[in-house]
Amino acid sequence: MFWVLPLAFILLNLFMIPRYQSTLQTGRVLQGYIVLSSALLVFMFCFNAVFLLMATSLNRNAKLQQENQFLSMQQQRYENLRTAIEEARQARHDMRHQFNQLSALAEAGDLENLKSYLAKTVSRIPNLDMCFCENRAADSVVGYYCAMAKRDEIPFRARLDLPETLPVDEIDMCLVLSNLLENALEASLRTAPGRRQIELTAYVHADRILLIEVENAFDGEINEKNGVFRSSKRKENGIGIQSVTHIAEKTGGTSTFTHQNGTFTAKVMLCG
Numbered sequence: 009m010f011w012v013l014p015l016a017f018i019l020l021n022l023f024m025i026p027r028y029q030s031t032l033q034t035g036r037v038l039q040g041y042i043v044l045s046s047a048l049l050v051f052m053f054c055f056n057a058v059f060l061l062m063a064t065s066l067n068r069n070a071k072l073q074q075e076n077q078f079l080s081m082q083q084q085r086y087e088n089l090r091t092a093i094e095e096a097r098q099a100r101h102d103m104r105h106q107f108n109q110l111s112a113l114a115e116a117g118d119l120e121n122l123k124s125y126l127a128k129t130v131s132r133i134p135n136l137d138m139c140f141c142e143n144r145a146a147d148s149v150v151g152y153y154c155a156m157a158k159r160d161e162i163p164f165r166a167r168l169d170l171p172e173t174l175p176v177d178e179i180d181m182c183l184v185l186s187n188l189l190e191n192a193l194e195a196s197l198r199t200a201p202g203r204r205q206i207e208l209t210a211y212v213h214a215d216r217i218l219l220i221e222v223e224n225a226f227d228g229e230i231n232e233k234n235g236v237f238r239s240s241k242r243k244e245n246g247i248g249i250q251s252v253t254h255i256a257e258k259t260g261g262t263s264t265f266t267h268q269n270g271t272f273t274a275k276v277m278l279c280g
Contacts, residue, residue: 175280
């Protein structure tokens with residue numbers, strides 16, 4: 009619609025111009041022409057200004073709606089992750105009751121049932137009894153993905169130096185860690201077993217900055233265009249990387265993603 013009014017302005021000017029120049033000197037034709045042209049010009053500028061305001065408002069509303077939808081998806085993802093972690097904690101808590109049952113069978117001398125019960129109990133205990141750092145939230149998230157990596161026989165190394173109290177929001181940190189580690193796991197599953205590896209480093213710098221780095225091997229191609237990474241599972245931009253970028257920018261930090269020689273590296277800085 010932006011071209012309609014300027015085109016109408018030009019056509020009206022061409023229509024109002026007298027065929028003979030001497031006609032402009034007749035009566036008030038020249039004055040009327042100047043007044044009409046000026047009025048049309050002002051009207052055109054007003055129309056363009058209103059159009060610009062409408063477009064700006066629509067763009068702002070669309071961006072806010074997209075951010076709200078994006079945050080809602082990330083909140084749901086965080087809730088799912090927290091539920092999985094709590095289920096693992098509950099499983100470890102139930103181990104004490106299992107040991108009580110084992111003790112009762114041992115005291116009764118029922119060796120056959122003791123062996124059977126012990127085999128069933130051991131097979132159901134998740135291997136999440138790991139400690140990576142003093143911060144419980146980060147420890148739980150990393151422990152969860154470490155167990156998943158071990159289940160799929162993916163080498164996982166983590167070096168975390170995070171205190172119990174962090175200078176950044178713990179939910180933001182957990183979302184960044186979960187997104188980066190989930191992407192690393194998915195890429196590792198599509199990589200030859202001999203090349204699979206995930207390395208995580210996280211520490212606090214200058215008492216108010218949290219630095220996180222995740223490296224993982226990958227096979228195939230990285231679908232990237234103008235710094236935007238496309239999902240390998242869907243025909244759209246990767247939600248995980250978008251989430252990490254959004255969270256980093258929200259805190260005043262930065263995020264960079266590079267891939268070279270079969271290694272994908274994600275570096276994130278969160279500010280408190």
